[in-house]
Structure formats: C-alpha cells, structure tokens
Amino acid sequence: MSTYDVAVIGSGPGGYVAAIRCAQLGMKTAIIEKYSTLGGTCLNVGCIPSKALLDSSHHYHDAIKHFEEHGIEIPGEVKLNLEKMMERKSSVVSQTCDGVKFLMDKNKIDVYEGLGSFKDKTHINIEKDGETKTIEAKKTIIATGSKPANLPFIELDKERVITSTEALTLKEVPKHMIVIGGGVIGLELGQVYRRLGAEVTVVEFLDRIIPTMDSALSKELQKVLKKQGVKFHLSTKVKSVERNGDEIIIKADDKKDKEIELKGDYCLVSVGRRPYTDGLNADAAGVELDDKGRVKVNDHLQTNVDNIYAIGDVVRGAMLAHKAEEEGTMVAELIAGQKPHIDYNLIPGVVYTWPEVASVGKTEEQLKEEGVKYKEGKFPMRALGRSRASGDIDGLVKILADEKTDEVLGVHMIGARTADLIAEAVTAMEFRASAEDISRMSHAHPTYAEAVKEAALAATENRPLHI
Numbered sequence: 001m002s003t004y005d006v007a008v009i010g011s012g013p014g015g016y017v018a019a020i021r022c023a024q025l026g027m028k029t030a031i032i033e034k035y036s037t038l039g040g041t042c043l044n045v046g047c048i049p050s051k052a053l054l055d056s057s058h059h060y061h062d063a064i065k066h067f068e069e070h071g072i073e074i075p076g077e078v079k080l081n082l083e084k085m086m087e088r089k090s091s092v093v094s095q096t097c098d099g100v101k102f103l104m105d106k107n108k109i110d111v112y113e114g115l116g117s118f119k120d121k122t123h124i125n126i127e128k129d130g131e132t133k134t135i136e137a138k139k140t141i142i143a144t145g146s147k148p149a150n151l152p153f154i155e156l157d158k159e160r161v162i163t164s165t166e167a168l169t170l171k172e173v174p175k176h177m178i179v180i181g182g183g184v185i186g187l188e189l190g191q192v193y194r195r196l197g198a199e200v201t202v203v204e205f206l207d208r209i210i211p212t213m214d215s216a217l218s219k220e221l222q223k224v225l226k227k228q229g230v231k232f233h234l235s236t237k238v239k240s241v242e243r244n245g246d247e248i249i250i251k252a253d254d255k256k257d258k259e260i261e262l263k264g265d266y267c268l269v270s271v272g273r274r275p276y277t278d279g280l281n282a283d284a285a286g287v288e289l290d291d292k293g294r295v296k297v298n299d300h301l302q303t304n305v306d307n308i309y310a311i312g313d314v315v316r317g318a319m320l321a322h323k324a325e326e327e328g329t330m331v332a333e334l335i336a337g338q339k340p341h342i343d344y345n346l347i348p349g350v351v352y353t354w355p356e357v358a359s360v361g362k363t364e365e366q367l368k369e370e371g372v373k374y375k376e377g378k379f380p381m382r383a384l385g386r387s388r389a390s391g392d393i394d395g396l397v398k399i400l401a402d403e404k405t406d407e408v409l410g411v412h413m414i415g416a417r418t419a420d421l422i423a424e425a426v427t428a429m430e431f432r433a434s435a436e437d438i439s440r441m442s443h444a445h446p447t448y449a450e451a452v453k454e455a456a457l458a459a460t461e462n463r464p465l466h467i
C-alpha cells in the first residue's frame with residue numbers, strides 16, 4: 001500500500017493548488033479525482049468554459065451591434081456558428097485541464113483517478129470501474145467542491161430544464177430562456193444567450209439581482225442588462241416548472257402575490273450550489289458535517305478529526321475558485337508548520353458580464369448594519385476619456401471609506417475590465433490604504449483605472465477632477 005504525507009480528495013482549484021503547495025513544501029502528496037480530467041468544477045464546467053463563452057458571445061455581439069459605429073463594415077450577414085463556438089470552448093477547457101496534469105507531474109504528485117472514500121481516518125479507498133485501491137495518508141485535505149442546487153419542486157431533465165453544466169453545452173440558441181435566480185451564474189450565462197439572440201427573462205426571489213453585492217452595482221447592472229434586452233421579474237417566487245414537449249411553463253407569484261405565467265423553451269435553474277460530499281464516506285473517518293451539509297471546519301480549516309482538513313466550496317464561505325486556492329495554500333502551509341492567514345474580507349467577488357462587476361470589502365448595506373460611520377466617493381465611467389474611446393460608458397466606481405480615518409473599507413465597481421481593476425483595490429486594502437493614498441497615486445491616462453483615483457478623490461475631499 002502506498003503511503004503519503006498528504007492525500008487531497010478532489011482536483012478543483014482548491015485541491016490541485018493544495019497539492020502543489022504540499023509538494024513544494026517537501027511532502028509526499030497524492031491527489032484523487034473521480035473524473036478523468038483534473039481541474040474540478042472551475043476548469044471543466046465552471047469558470048473557464050463560462051468565460052470562454054462570454055468572450056466568444058461578446059465578439060459576436062460586437063460584430064452585429066457595434067462594428068458599424070467603429071466604421072467596420074462586413075459585407076453580407078454575420079453568422080453564428082454555435083457548434084464551432086462550443087468546440088473552441090471545449091478546446092480551451094481541455095488545454096487548461098491538461099495544464100493541471102502537467103503541474104501534477106512537474107511537482108511529482110501521484111494522481112489517482114477514482115472515487116475517494118474514507119476507510120478510516122488515515123486510509124482512503126479509491127474506486128474505479130469496480131476495482132478498489134487503498135492508500136494511507138497521514139493527513140487528508142477534503143476538496144470535493146459543490147454541485148448545482150435545485151428547488152424541491154423542480155425536475156431537472158437536463159435537456160430543457162437545466163443547470164449551468166448543460167447551459168455550457170447547448171446545441172441551439174434558445175428562443176426564450178427563463179433563468180431562475182438572478183445571481184452570478186444566471187446573469188453570466190443569461191447574457192451569453194441574450195447576445196447570441198435568445199430572449200432572456202430572469203426571475204429573482206429577492207428584490208434585486210446579485211443580492212450579496214453592493215446595491216449600487218445591482219441597480220446599474222440591471223439597468224444595463226435591461227438596455228441589452230434582458231427582462232426581469234424581481235421579488236417573484238417560482239411555484240412550478242412544467243415541461244410540455246419543447247415548452248417550459250413557469251408559474252410564480254409576483255411581489256403583489258399575483259400569479260404570473262412565463263413560457264419559454266429552456267429554463268436555467270441557477271439558485272446557488274450545494275456542498276458535495278456524496279460517496280466520501282465522511283462518517284468512517286468521523287468527520288462532521290454542518291446543518292447545510294458542509295464539512296465543519298475551525299479557523300485553521302481543520303475538521304473535528306485532527307489529521308483531516310477541508311477547503312473550498314465544501315466548507316463555509318464564498319464559493320469562489322480563488323477563495324478555494326487561498327485555502328489550499330493555507331492548509332498546506334499549516335501542515336508544514338507555518339502560520340499562514342487569510343483575510344476573508346479581502347477576497348474579491350467578480351461577475352463577468354459586460355460591463356464586469358467587481359467588489360471587495362464591505363458593502364454600504366453591511367456598513368450600515370454594523371453601524372460604521374463611512375463616507376462615499378463615486379465616479380461614473382462615462383466621464384473617462386478611455387471609456388468614450390472604446391464606447392464602454394456604462395458603470396461606476398464607488399469607494400467607501402471610514403468617516404474619521406479615511407481608511408478604505410469597501411470598493412465596488414461596474415464597468416469595462418473591472419474584473420482586473422479590482423486588484424488595485426485589494427492591494428490598497430491589504431496595506432490599509434486611505435482613500436487619500438489612492439487619490440495621490442498616479443494612474444496612467446487614458447485608462448479605466450482613472451475612475452478608481454477619481455472615486456478616491458471624491459471620497460477624500462469630494463473633489464473629483466473630471467466631473
């Protein structure tokens with residue numbers, strides 16, 4: 001039987017990064033993955049394929065809607081080849097997954113394909129095609145991720161009533177896609193199909209889309225998506241989803257408790273994800289789960305069993321690839337005797353619609369709830385030369401700073417390339433910058449980043465320059 005210092009169960013961004021860091025720190029490491037490709041949800045059916053489709057559909061949308069205003073004329077009709085778009089997405093996915101395999105080999109990590117389940121706290125069975133291998137591990141890191149959640153009354157037939165996984169491989173553009181859940185997945189994939197020509201209707205239970213982000217971003221994103229033709233039913237509670245042939249009929253109660261009926265040909269259910277521990281046999285190791293089915297961990301990501309840790313989507317906190325990666329690194333370093341730390345307040349959140357939405361730190365709603373006195377600086381993207389040059393005039397940057405000390409407490413932005421711009425805010429907050437610090441840094445002109453400087457000027461002394 002092979003023996004390891006560390007075994008990692010699950011090869012998503014949490015698991016594979018944990019394995020690399022363990023190997024870098026000199027530990028003999030194994031990684032167990034039930035699928036034949038490495039990379040988990042993120043690389044196979046999450047971050048990477050969704051971004052590939054967002055990028056391709058953006059090009060298509062630009063070609064049919066915006067090329068002409070730039071003086072680019074295409075003789076004849078611009079045609080969509082969905083099959084080719086999907087093929088490109090698949091090849092991006094396989095290149096990225098192969099990259100993880102390369103990294104495992106480079107770091108001399110043993111890769112086991114098969115379902116990993118605890119035999120006891122130091123032994124893991126790996127089952128594939130009816131055969132079982134057992135390995136011994138002094139420490140184990142559970143990184144088994146998450147699966148799409150569903151509503152109890154919805155039957156996911158995975159053909160027309162679908163989750164994000166199927167939405168990434170459709171063979172036709174829906175005529176009318178009804179999206180249940182106005183969160184990240186619903187809006188990113190809703191925008192993909194809207195750009196490709198589908199009618200898209202989003203039904204959201206709460207009174208705003210992307211409800212965990214600052215409400216200024218919810219408002220602006222909804223305004224922009226509406227302009228792009230996406231329809232919204234907020235404060236609306238779905239009661240039933242029925243399929244009749246190729247038609248999907250959805251009944252819901254609107255905010256006045258009046259029943260509405262929506263008809264479409266596809267329904268994307270995007271109401272969150274649930275932790276995934278099926279088949280793990282956590283009981284055999286004595287590992288406890290919490291009331292939401294997540295593996296229970298302490299501040300050191302250690303479970304109630306001292307040699308077993310858990311990270312990523314399967315534990316509490318935001319379900320984000322970079323959060324899982326940070327946790328993977330942290331656990332590896334803890335096992336190696338170091339004292340790493342994660343500041344969860346500084347994990348940014350991004351929605352890759354266009355305009356992109358990005359956020360770090362506290363929202364205005366959170367500061368109000370916590371009774372923190374703050375000041376606010378806002379700057380609209382439309383006032384930037386860079387935005388006018390590219391035509392990306394929607395959006396804003398909003399900086400929230402402590403009323404007395406001027407320390408930046410939260411940065412919320414929507415606009416072109418804010419997914420990348422948010423890194424400046426994370427850096428500033430990591431070093432506990434004040435809004436004035438940001439406002440005194442030189443930002444290249446013309447860039448979208450100038451909106452960050454201007455919002456900081458607005459927060460510090462209410463003196464933005466270009467508005």
Ligand SMILES: Cc1cc2nc3c(=O)[nH]c(=O)nc-3n(C[C@H](O)[C@H](O)[C@H](O)COP(=O)(O)OP(=O)(O)OC[C@H]3O[C@@H](n4cnc5c(N)ncnc54)[C@H](O)[C@@H]3O)c2cc1C
Pocket residue numbers: 009010011012013014015032033034035039040041042043045046047048050114115116117143144145146164165185276278279280311312313314319320321322323324352
């Ligand atoms: C459509 C979509 C788009 C997304 N886009 C983004 C994005 O842009 N940015 C972002 O930060 N996040 C994004 N996410 C979320 C991101 O994918 C997850 O937060 C991330 O994958 C979590 O990583 P993880 O390592 O915890 O788990 P996962 O990536 O879910 O990996 C877990 C792995 O464990 C394997 N596994 C499970 N049980 C066992 C077992 N018993 N034995 C062996 N293997 C097992 C699974 O097969 C899987 O490969 C997206 C998610 C979706 C669905």
Ligand SMILES: NC(=O)c1ccc[n+]([C@@H]2O[C@H](COP(=O)([O-])OP(=O)(O)OC[C@H]3O[C@@H](n4cnc5c(N)ncnc54)[C@H](O)[C@@H]3O)[C@@H](O)[C@H]2O)c1
Pocket residue numbers: 151180181182183184185186188203204205206209210211236237238270271272273318319320349350351352
């Ligand atoms: N860009 C990214 O980082 C990215 C992209 C995709 C997914 N993800 C991650 O994947 C996870 C799952 O994404 P998601 O969009 O499914 O979840 P989400 O939590 O982002 O959004 C779910 C939405 O569904 C709504 N909802 C819940 N129950 C409902 C009901 N009965 N009727 C109508 N609406 C309902 C919620 O209010 C919420 O707005 C998220 O945690 C997210 O972090 C991240």
